[in-house]
Amino acid sequence: DEEGLTCMVCQEGYKYKPNEVMGVYVFATKLKASNVYAIEGTAPGVGDGGEASSEFPDLMDLLPSRLSSSQRNVSATLVTSVSAFNTIHLSCHDQAAKADRNLSKPKSEFEGATLRNSRCKCNSLLPINGPEVSSDAFALAIERHFGNVGGDASKFRLLLHDMRLLALRIAHQENLRDEVGGGSLSSNVKLLTYQLQLGLYLIETDHGAHVDEHVRYKLALKAFVDAGGSSHAGSSSSSSSS
Ligand SMILES: [Zn+2]
Structure with a gap:
């Protein structure tokens, strides 16, 4: 029997069709020309020189309250x-x-896809990587997905904001079912995990994205992870470039 994710049409997955790209139906809504930082909740204590800000300077620099006003006014279609x-x-x-x-x-x-998607609205297939999927086939699936959803930021950034917004909506107990006519809380939490997997792939393969930004996120995350040990991560040299 097939294990893990299966295709709703042929009932097979990555065990029996290891090189066939699979995707998950998603419904992506564009947020036009949003002020990227205005949708951000403000974490208490952020930017007031609290303990965290000295421990994780690279990470703290990514928070809206630490950005210059010109950075804060960046608008993008998310x-x-x-x-x-x-x-x-x-x-x-x-x-x-x-x-x-x-x-x-x-x-x-x-x-037609809506009928296959338990009658829930959908407008793209978020690609899910498999063990023997060729990088060419996966790259095509990625292009296709981001072509469907639109947006004008780099793929990685778009995805990261998408995840952030989904987490925020879940955290605020928004009724996500109303938007598409179905989809449970666990469906959407599951989506987050596959978005994360795709994000990692985008970073590692550097697919059509802005390297500087990746490096910045990567360093910030690395500093955060490293700080879990005793050694404090040194300051990076990438902070001034953009
Ligand atoms: Zn199939």
Whole structure:
């Protein structure tokens, strides 16, 4: 029997079709020209010279209260995604979409997909990497996903904001079901974990993203992780470049 994620059409997954890219249906909504930092909640104590700010200077520098006013006014088109967590092979999705186009009453790609997605609205497939998926096939799936969702930040940044917004919406107990007509809390928490996996892939392969920004996030995270031990992470040399 297949283990783990399975395709809703052929019922197979990465065990029996290890090189077929799978994706999870998501519904991504654009937030036009948002002020990136205005959607941020303000953590108590941040920026007031508390203990944390001296321990993790690189990390603290990423927080809105520490940014200069010009940095704080950056606006970008961001995306917020939700999911009912139905997974499908991209090839099975394409075949089904082709069949939908050839119906006497043709359906658009994601009209048909909505029926396959437990009748929950969807407009893209967030790619899920598998053990034997070729990097070319995965890169195509990534391009396709970000082409569907739009937005004007780098892929990694867009994804990170998407995750942040989803976590924020979950934390504030927003009813995510209303937006797409379904999808449980666990579906959306699961989505977060696969977004994280994709984010790591984007960092490691540096897919169409801004290196400087990656380096900055990476250093900040590394400093945070390193500080878990006794040694304090040294200050990075990348802070002044951007
Ligand atoms: Zn399939």
